[in-house]
Amino acid sequence: MTVKRRPSGRHHGNLREALEEAALTLVAERGPHGFTLAEACRRAGVSVSAPYKHFADRDALLASLALRGYEEQRRRYRAALDGADDPAEQLAAFATAYVRFAAQERALFDITFLAGLDTAHHPGLAAAGSALHDDLLPVVSRLAPDPEAAFGLLxxxxxxAHGLALFLQQGMLPGHWNTPAAVEAQAADAARSLARTPGDPHACPDR
Incomplete structure (x- = not known):
């Protein structure tokens, strides 16, 4: 006869990773606000006291995943920028990568941008966002040397790209326009168009 044991609070593998994966699954099913830390514990097969070895609360668990999201975005964006030399094409590649990340890693995208995490309590999130900005600023600065104009272009x-990614997620575009490939192309075209007029009202759109 097999005796079914209750979770002991110990996990056979990496407890932190198990909780993060359980939370990702719950976010994919219900969104970043649709679950509790206790539910993540049940999905991971551990006791409700187990996560406090790693996470103070549910937001701390989500913040850890948001950092993972920022790291994955940064990896993708750097690869996109490295694939082109022209700054307008680099921005187009960034916009494409942005939409693709949102489509392929929806749970991470939703946690990063829709969970409403307080950066005052999780300062690492602000630093991670700034790192993305720092990677992209040299690109826009080649098109708009003035710092204010460069930031405005970025x-x-x-x-x-963010708006188009949300349109795709929510099925807001009609017919064949609401596919990942079509929205990626729209994001790239928007980036190229914006790069032609980076903030100077007198700029020639063909330059």
């Missing part, structure tokens, strides 16, 4: 390109 903001517009990122906002366009």
């Amino acid at each position: 903001l517009r390109v990122a906002a366009a």
